[in-house]
Amino acid sequence: MEKVYPAKQFARVTLVVMMMIFSLSGLQAQTSRVDETRKVTLNMQKASVREILDEIQKQTGVTFSYESSLLSGLPKTTFRADDEALEDCLTRLFVNLPVVYKMTGKIVVLKRKPKQVTVSGFVRDKRSAESLIGASVYEAHSRVGTASNNFGFFSLTLPGGDITVRASYIGYTSRLYNFTDLDRDTVLTIELDPSAFLQEVVVTGQSTSKQSVLSTQMGALEINQQTIRSTPVMFGEADIIKTLQLTPGVSSGTEGTAGMYVRGGNVDENLFLIDGNPVYQINHIGGIFSAFNPEAISGMDFFKSGFPSRYGGRLSSVVDVHMKEGNMKEYHGSATLGLISGNLNFEGPIVKDRTSFNISLRRTWLDVLSAPALAIANKITKKDGTRTRARYAFHDLNLKLNHIFNDRSRLYFSLYNGNDVLKGGSTDFPSKHEADNDYNYDTDVSLRWGNIMATTGWTYVFNNRLFGKFSGVFTRYHSKLRSTEHDIEGQEGESDYYERFSESSTNTGIMDLGVRTSFDYLPVSSHHIRFGGDYLVHRFRPEYNHSSAFDKSQDFISEINKEYANDLLWGHEAGVFAEDDWSLSPSVRVNAGLRLSLFNVQGKTYTGLEPRVSFRWLLDENLSFKASYSRMNQYVHLISNSFISLPTDAWMPVTRKLKPLLSDQVSAGFYYDLNKTYSFSVEGYYKTMENLLEYRDGHTFTPSYLNWENKLTAGEGRSYGAEFMVRKESGRTTGWIGYGLSWADRQFDELNLGKRFPARFDNRHKLNIVVMHKISPKVEISAAWSYASGNHVTLSLENYLENGSPNYVHGDGYELPYSGSWGIDYYEGRNNYQLPAYHRLDLGIKIYRPKKKGRMGIWTVSIYNVYSRMNPFMIHKTDKEVRDPNSDYGYKFVPVFKTVGIMPIIPSISYTYKF
CATH class of the missing domain: 3.55.50.30 (Phage tail protein beta-alpha-beta fold)
Structure with a gap:
């Protein structure tokens, strides 16, 4: 039976955390005094x-x-x-x-020394035969253990003899395997049972908090599907990005969006992977929804420091999403009906115990819901000669196929496709009282964007200590904006006839084609070695602008067809890595790795050497100190001139002029586990970033005659702070409290007179409280409260006339101080104003209604922004009328700033039927 530490032990540990330096010095001195005698x-x-x-x-x-x-x-x-x-x-x-x-x-x-034997195999769900990622497998007496990899494979090398292997996974019943006088290598398939029938509402089993104490990994978070589903969010749509926004060190950016700004980094510094392969656009509706369909996801790993060497290509974070493999034994499915979207999921065996599939489809019906309202509005405005068109829709398709050749060999295919379409326009034509007129004016705007990602992989167990994966990948992101204007007046052939037409289109996108390979080698229980490499061919279309027009009348015809920009760049990216998770002693464990990356573009080759090291010192059975250092290189940039993620944002490569992004991050902290129920962590970090990109003053992504490289300037950034987290992962009540204290700034020689300025999302304080409670086996409630210091924006706090006069007399006699479009704005500096603090409360409830034959109905009710605080989405300058006794009119206008909020209280309801 494991030792249970009383309350005074926890008090002592808390003191250790608060006085870490003195404690470390004392421990070192004590160790020295013991060793001096021998x-x-x-x-x-x-x-x-x-x-x-x-x-x-x-x-x-x-x-x-x-x-x-x-x-x-x-x-x-x-x-x-x-x-x-x-x-x-x-x-x-x-x-x-x-x-x-x-x-x-x-x-x-x-x-x-006893003979060493290796116990290896796979950990799987007993009901579906799906792999369990990160399951804990250890020998019960020696406490030597490991965790299963992304395909459920584990390998444990132990002294022979009497051995008891224990396997556990959160939400599943642990299982023991006893071996007597074991003297040979053994292959073991471990099948774990879900711990209860209503597995969606039960969180039991061994907590992962113990693993957070024992592992070398820092700044990491493993989130399972249950946590994602239970967190209350807008429109009742479970979302992994919105869940991550509720953790320390992750800023959400703008109200309601799926942006991620991790430890002072930009939105493009996050690497999003689906089954190990990148996805470049993760947002729908400007970020209100992310591209990750929760019905298709089995779990997710998140890293923000101490990055393992197997990951590369971004500076700030890695979000590694694992798709469901599909049930090998039975057919199951679910259908969800929400306020603005619907979801279908179906899985099962193609060949029982051999081949499986999982397919998920999500689609919004905003276009269907808005059609009646638009028809009514057009009926009202028809008599005035106006007709409006508007449509928005998106869909996500996820498909996963798995085939098992034998216990050693497996083949899989993974597909993701997500597309958005936004259309709008209007037609003006003669109204009833203008029957004698003959004209038609039509405008149309359409915006389409989306991802497609496909990968085929093969995994093979070479022997009981070596596991390999080989895959080929294709991924593509594209965005196209097209606008037209068509103006006709009179009848062709008549003297007053004319016709004008203009069209402009802007395209951007990126396409990757490549191969990846990785290996897990576990020679002895104290070493877990990973190594491999990847090669990608990138095709970038950073900017394509085309315009065409004609002007036609009875006596005149003019045509224009011009291509302003059509850049097409090819890049070659390669990387090799190796890392070793090494237990030097029962107390000391190190993960040391190295990644070598290479990027070739425009005939120039950049190379990057990226050392990574993480250190864990086990001070007590439940308390550890960790430290890490990591260097990251990034060879692609997302260039945006907006404060929200838009599909017109362009992915661009490094060039001869624009160097790769580079970051160095050091972290240190303490991790504590109390009675397998509560986990505590405090972590400090310092990060520097080089070669960050911003638009020069006066330039944006909009079409111009200036090459896109010349619109940008490079600079540097830094961020530092501390993060605290308390987490409870088992029992009827689960959740976490996270607090982050952080600083983030930028410095560009060509911006802000070369002075440092705060990053837009430099949120000094961030507090999140998330609680989920199971009232009964059929009812679960949840709540999430968020607080963050306001974002930074650039405002003109002063403005002037060209001749220096402070006022302007309007034509009707009103005396107007200069503001908005009436003056020349003066900007004191970049991001010189901080918006009010952000906070909101979300609530949710799930009601489970069991049906016959194991089927289930789930009602989900959620309330976003319960007390309807109108948090600022943007701020703008306007004029306000004030009393002025010195004015002939008794009042005058003064400039003021007003914040605009777009997210009031939003209740939602959805129903899910599982079969």
Whole structure:
């Protein structure tokens, strides 16, 4: 039975966290005092092991106990030690010998090293045979363990003999496997049962908080489908991005959007992966929805510091999304009906226990819902000669196929397609009282954007210690904006006839084609080695602008057809990596890795060497100190002139003029686990960023005759802060409290007179409280409260006439101080004004209605922004009328700023039927 620490133990640990430096110094001093009594100094050439042990015994006073035959036949060796601790000396002496030791007081017992055996295999869901990612597998007596990889594979090398293997996964019942006198390698398929029938509302099993204490990983978060589903969000649409926004270090950007600004980074510095492959556009409706359909997702890993070497290409974070593999045994599905969208999911075996599929389709019906209202409005305005057109729709399609050849070999295919379409326009024609007129004026605007990602992969277990994955990938993002105007008046052939037509289109996009490979090698229980590489061919279309027009009358015809920009760039990106998660001792564990990246564009090749290292020191069974350093390179940029994510934002590569982005980040912190129920963490970080891009003053992405490279300027940034988190992952009540204290700024030689200025999303304070409670097996409630310091914006706080006069007398006699379009704006600096603080409360409730034959109905009711705070979406300058006794009219107009909020209280309801 595991030891349970009382309340005073927790108080002591809290004191350790608050006074970390003094504690560390004290621990180091204590260790030194112990080791000083048992130090070894010797230099023996080609001596027997027995002779070396005799000399150590003389110097330290310890007694070695062993069978006489144990040292027989061992080769002579040369051994040196210079004032070395006894335990370190013995560890080095026996490292390559078939001998192990155990120290008890002054007695050191030597035994023959038992034969090593390897237990390997896969951890799967018993009902569906889907792989369980990150499941804990360990030997119950020695506590030596590992975690399953993204395909459920694990490998555990142990001394032979009596072995008890324990496997656990949150939400599943743990399972034990007992082996007696095990003396050979064993392949084991572990199948875990969900812990309860209503698995959507039960969170039991071993908490992952223990893993957060024991692992070397920092700034990481594993979120399962249950947590994603339970978090209350807008329109009742579960969303992984909105869930991440409720954690420390992640700023949401603008109200209601799916933006992510991690530890002072920009929105393009986040790497989004679906089954290990990148997706470039993750937003629908300007970010109100993300592109990740929760019905298709099994789980997600999130990293914001201490990045493993297998990830590269972005500066700030990695979001690795895992799609459902599909049930190998039975057919199951679900249908969700929400206020503005619907969702269908179906999975099952194509060949039982051999081939499976999972398919999910999500579509909005905003266009269907808005059609009646638009028809009524057009009927009202028809008599005035106006007809309006408007339509918006999006869809997401996810498909996953899996085929098992045998216990070693598996093939999979993964597909994602998401598209948005936004159309609008109007037609003006003669009204009833203008029956004698003959004209028609028509405008039309359409915007389409979307992703397609497809990958085929093969996994193979070469032996019980080596697992490999090979995959080919295709991904494409495109955006097209097209606008037309068509104006006709009179009848063709008549003297007053004319016709004008103009069309402009803007395209941007990126396409990737490549291969990836990765390997997991576990030679012994203390080493988990990963290595591999990838190669991608990029095709960029950073800017395409085309315009055409004609002007036609009875006596005149003019035509224009001009292409202003049509850049097409090819880039080649390659990377190789290796990392080793190494347990140096029961207390000390290190993950050290190196990534070498390469990018070739326009005949120039950039290379980047990216060292990564994470360190864990286990101070207590439930308390650890961690530190990490990581360097990241980024070779693509998202250029945007808007404060929200828009499809007109352009992905662009580095060029001869624009160098790769580079970041260095150091982190350190403490992690504590209390009774397997609560986890506590405090983590500080400092990050620098180089070669960040911004538009020069006066330039945007809109079409111009200036090459897109010349619109941009490069600078640097930095961010630092501390993050605190308390998390409860098991029991009837779960959730977390997270607080972040952070600073983020920028410096560009060509902007803001070269002075530092705050980043737009430099939110000094950020607090999130998320609670989920299971009232009964059929009812679950949830609440989430968020607070953040306001965003920064650039405002003109002063403006002038060209002649320096402060006022302007309007034609009707009103005296107007200069504001808005009436003056020349003066900007004191970039991001010189901070908006009011942001806060809101969201509530949700789920009601489960069991049906016959294991089917389930789920009602989800949520309220977004319960107290309807109109948090600022934007701010603009306007004029306000005020009383003025000195004015002839008794009043005058003064400039004021007004914030605009677009998200009031939003209730929503949805129904899900599972079968």
